[in-house]
Amino acid sequence: MSTADSRLAAVWERDAVKIGVLLAGIYLAYVLVGVVLDYGVRGQLNSIATLTFYVALFALLSLALNLHWGYTGMFNIGVVGFMAVGIYVMAVVSKAPATEAAAGSVGGLGLPLWVGVLAGTAAAGLLGLLVALPALRLRADYLAIVTVAMSEMVRFTFLSGTFQRFDVGGFVIGFGGGSGLLLDFGSPAQRLFEALFLGGVYDGFVGLIGSVIDNNPRPVADGLLYGLILLGAVGLYYVVLGRLGNSPFGRVLKAIREDEDAANALGKDTKAFKTKAFVLGCALMGLGGILWYMTSGAITPNTYRPRLTFFIWIALIIGGAGSNTGSVMGGALFAALLFQGPRFLQSVVNSLVDVDAPSTFGQALAPIGGAGDLAPLGFYVIDSVRQLQLIVMGLVLIFLMHRRPEGLLGHRKEPASSVQLDRRPDREPAYADGGETDE
């Protein structure tokens, strides 16, 4: 029994298993609710696609933020600014050129989608460099002020009429001002697959979905395939950042987080390390922003308010700053429970009971005083779940800060090295290493 337990514990020790179990649990819960509600195949698939979308994106973005905050201790609360720059630059590069017919509209350069993705990512990195040069001399809280100010500057720049529309070398481009930009890419999933010469796979998948769903399978297939692309991106981020963290480079970043002066005194050019880590993290945030909004059909500047930054911070704090595995788990948990969960709950309740929500809080409270009827209040709560969601997030954050500031995996020993540091290799009998490789 005890050996079985310890074997189970050993399996659980593996990070991939932790993430897998968590994801399996989340998906199972969503599917079960779907079954209970009799969603049907189409509804189930859509629900899974939406869940995957948010799980993957929050995992991506908290991984990128983890490089800044968890590893290097750089207090970046301007995440959303880098995301916005990523998607806007990508849109301008990849949108179809404006035609004569639609004279009022803003076009783009009409380059392939993947070029736009690269350009947007690079632009976010470049903005990171621009911010890093003056700001990385600053200590934690001052850097925070600079970054949050930067993210608002980005939003106001995209809002401003000055950059709404201009001509560059015969192209009518611009950021569209307050009315935003129309993203006329068709299906990004399709175009990304085609860019990878996997157009056939895409068509095949649409056909497969078509065999399950009667009419119009394309949107469902798009959603699922896009989810797959996102999960692939999470894998890529996880591997790249994992290698980065588990190396002498990552070790210096951790040392900077712990005590920058001491790292300096040991001959590490901490400013150079910080700049590199900051720029890379910003580029990854830009890519995250692209992946998030590429499918949204249109973008407007006011989507990119600081609130989004704090969502990502909460995800990272839940998972535990400093751990990549924790970041992924935190992203998944945040997306499933705090971000998508309440909306899901709302639709569950809506489909189970006929919600007749009172229009004001007063009307919701009055029946309690009168006949002790709690139903109107309950309906009211369900109806305003999107607003209450923020309160719940705030409460979770307060609770975590009090009870478990290190999150799920934050305080774990994860020695940063490309070689094993948690036991002495030459002193251990051979089986300690051999056992694993034999399996």
Added chain:
Amino acid sequence: MSDEPPTETVAASAADAATTDTGETDDAAVSVEREPDLRDDDAPDPEEVPLQVEGLRKEFGGITAVADASFQVEAGTLTGLIGPNGAGKSTTFNCITGVHEPTAGAVTFRGEDITGLPSHTVANRGLVRTFQIAREFGEMTVLENLMLAPGSQRGESLWRSVLPFVRDDVVDQESELRERCWETLEFFEIDHLAHEFAGNLSGGQRKLLELARALLTEPDVLLLDEPFAGVNPSLEERLLEHVHELREDGYTFLIVEHDMDLIMDNCEHVVVMHQGSVLTEGPPETVRTDEDVIEAYLGGDV
């Protein structure tokens, strides 16, 4: 200007003199006179005197922390820097290691001017310091703390640490490093703490860790800022043993310390600072009996 260099350039930099020396015969005649001066006071053999501080001055606003400090540290010695609180020892230290930029004066290390260079550059040249209050990387294991220290690791480059194949080099180098770190841990007898978070160590163990970490950067000269402060007598004994052992291996030490007796018993050369200036320097025996030192530092009690 160039016709009358004696009055002008004596006070100016030695580099100036060197260039004019080779150039014009007129000046060469003058510099022959000057050359012995330079050799004796300003440019001793960098092999024998790796560290040299010349007229160092540091002002913070209206306060002059270091007024005029000049001293040198000879190779393979244990040099002590003592003085009462506020004498400017730590500021001197910070100016040498690039934490502060001196207001005036020069720091020469192995024949090169390192005045005002950033601290990581100074450290990479082979002049490494420890801190008065041990500054371990708390949320990193002891072994990780040590692995950080060695300079110019391949895996410190971003792309090398990520890309496949090139990363194999990083792994190889790290395996070697790990071995060296274990040896260092054993030397300092803290190998049983290797996997502990450095933040969980006791004060004395942190001091050992800091010394071990500084050593792994392969320095020529080690500057220890009060390495024995807050260390119990038996650990102090051990630390001293290590320091002596290392000195015999060829390391050079400059130690800032409050404890007069400790410095007198262990150092070959003692520099006494008082109110921002060097009061006196010399072997412990002469310093111990120096009237000024007794007056200023010990209040005439000893």
